Amino acid sequence: xxxxxxxxxxxxxxxxxxxxxxxxxxxxxxxxxxxxxxxxxxxxxxxxxxxxxxxxxxxxxxxxxxxxxxxxxxxxxxxxxxxxxxxxxxxxxxxxxxxxxxxxxxxxxxxxxxxxxxxxxxxxxxxxxxxxxxxxxxxxxxxxxxxxxxxxxxxxxxxxxxxxxxxxxxxxxxxxxxxxxxxxxxxxxxxxxxxxxxxxxxxxxxxxxxxxxxxxxxxxxxxxxxxxxxxxxxxxxxxxxxxxxxxxxxxxxxxxxxxxxxxxxxxxxxxxxxxxxxxxxxxxxxxxxxxxxxxxxxxxxxxxxxxxxxxxxxxxxxxxxxxxxxxxxxxxxxxxxxxxxxxxxxxxxxxxxxxxxxxxxxxxxxxxxxxxxxxxxxxxxxxxxxxxxxxxxxxxxxxxxxxxxxxxxxxxxxxxxxxxxxxxxxxxxxxxxxxxxxxxxxxxxxxxxxxxxxxxxxxxxxxxxxxxxxxxxxxxxxxxxxxxxxxxxx
Numbered sequence: 494x495x496x497x498x499x500x501x502x503x504x505x506x507x508x509x510x511x512x513x514x515x516x517x518x519x520x521x522x523x524x525x526x527x528x529x530x531x532x533x534x535x536x537x538x539x540x541x542x543x544x545x546x547x548x549x550x551x552x553x554x555x556x557x558x559x560x561x562x563x564x565x566x567x568x569x570x571x572x573x574x575x576x577x578x579x580x581x582x583x584x585x586x587x588x589x590x591x592x593x594x595x596x597x598x599x600x601x602x603x604x605x606x607x608x609x610x611x612x613x614x615x616x617x618x619x620x621x622x623x624x625x626x627x628x629x630x631x632x633x634x635x636x637x638x639x640x641x642x643x644x645x646x647x648x649x650x651x652x653x654x655x656x657x658x659x660x661x662x663x664x665x666x667x668x669x670x671x672x673x674x675x676x677x678x679x680x681x682x683x684x685x686x687x688x689x690x691x692x693x694x695x696x697x698x699x700x701x702x703x704x705x706x707x708x709x710x711x712x713x714x715x716x717x718x719x720x721x722x723x724x725x726x727x728x729x730x731x732x733x734x735x736x737x738x739x740x741x742x743x744x745x746x747x748x749x750x751x752x753x754x755x756x757x758x759x760x761x762x763x764x765x766x767x768x769x770x771x772x773x774x775x776x777x778x779x780x781x782x783x784x785x786x787x788x789x790x791x792x793x794x795x796x797x798x799x800x801x802x803x804x805x806x807x808x809x810x811x812x813x814x815x816x817x818x819x820x821x822x823x824x825x826x827x828x829x830x831x832x833x834x835x836x837x838x839x840x841x842x843x844x845x846x847x848x849x850x851x852x853x854x855x856x857x858x859x860x861x862x863x864x865x866x867x868x869x870x871x872x873x874x875x876x877x878x879x880x881x882x883x884x885x886x887x888x889x890x891x892x893x894x895x896x897x898x899x900x901x902x903x904x905x906x907x908x909x910x911x912x913x914x915x916x917x918x919x920x921x922x923x924x925x926x927x928x929x930x931x932x933x934x935x936x937x938x939x940x941x942x943x944x945x946x947x948x949x950x951x952x953x954x955x956x957x958x959x960x961x962x963x964x965x966x967x968x969x970x971x972x973x974x975x976x977x978x979x980x981x982x983x
Contacts, residue, residue: 653730668710777804834949857930
């Protein structure tokens with residue numbers, strides 16, 4: 494480790510973060526100086542900046558490098574997850590540009606806040622210390638708090654922002670308390686030092702309690718049961734473009750952060766965190782399946798769907814193996830594509846200039862808007878886990894790895910809840926194809942939603958033709974986490 498905090502060479506691994514931070518500040522000044530409403534122009538520039546950052550990461554050497562006195566790590570795992578997050582953010586901004594104008598809420602600050610939230614996620618994914626972890630987490634959270642309530646003249650949006658802020662702040666406090674306990678019992682905040690200290694001797698009760706509080710704080714962020722209570726109300730009350738952002742990207746980053754923690758500083762406490770994740774996974778799958786059965790609001794239904802999907806993703810983590818971690822990464826990659834495509838289609842549903850949010854309003858869509866209807870059917874079949882769509886393979890790999898690690902009960906339970914959740918996905922298909930049409934939907938003038946939805950539908954359908962590149966990439970990314978874990982166990 495270098496004696497100084499940083500050197501010019503160490504800055505090379507944070508080039509994408511520095512670029513995004515500078516771009517965000519410049520775009521804020523640029524937007525404030527422009528006359529009129531530059532929201533769409535700023536949004537386009539934000540997407541270009543994030544695409545450049547993704548290209549910078551792609552061109553970097555994907556070796557494990559730790560800099561800034563052990564605070565920041567760049568490895569294949571962080572590189573893969575950052576690129577995934579950036580693609581999700583680009584899709585989220587593309588979905589929002591036309592929507593903001595349609596809902597009379599076009600503000601140039603919106604895409605800039607998305608950029609800063611993405612910057613926080615990237616710092617989280619490269620955190621190698623609880624200090625840098627918390628800085629990245631709060632940068633993401635503060636940006637998302639504002640986005641949830643950005644529609645200030647709308648009571649539901651303000652309510653959603655307040656609920657998200659209060660419960661998110663409570664989660665941050667719980668996380669900080671857990672970090673303080675871990676520090677108190679290990680005397681360190683750096684992941685490497687904490688891992689070595691916990692591996693050198695049996696974990697004390699205080700360290701185990703600290704682990705529990707840290708995992709509870711992360712569970713709030715990923716909306717895992719029983720820490721999910723904010724999700725349905727925030728999803729319903731926030732503007733749909735913000736709901737899409739919440740569903741597409743932050744959960745991917747939070748799952749990445751969870752993996753960094755359990756396979757890093759807490760690698761020697763496998764029996765302790767395994768049973769916690771087992772419960773979170775099973776409870777999330779069950780609640781996500783049964784609580785959505787009577788939902789008629791499509792956004793609330795997607796909230797419960799996201800809760801269930803987080804449970805499925807955790808099945809791979811419970812296995813505690815590199816293959817299980819790779820399966821979870823693959824699951825979150827496919828989940829992001831399915832969710833982005835679904836929200837792109839939902840945001841096209843407008844009647845007389847008003848967004849359609851009830852499932853019953855989609856009646857007869859096969860006759861009035863067949864293209865949207867068939868694309869939505871593909872997404873619903875994929876989320877149900879119907880082969881040969883991508884959603885089937887995402888569930889298959891996590892259950893396969895859990896079975897390999899002898900978690901038979903959790904795997905069977907997951908399959909059963911997947912069958913239950915298929916009911917409400919298929920109910921949407923039934924409504925679109927077999928119910929009587931209410932009225933013709935408005936024609937969608939924008940291209941952003943169409944492009945995002947089209948790309949995601951194509952990915953879901955064509956994944957079966959060549960799954961190996963994504964499978965190998967996800968396994969390679971997960972594998973970079975495990976040398977640290979293996980060293981601490983020896």
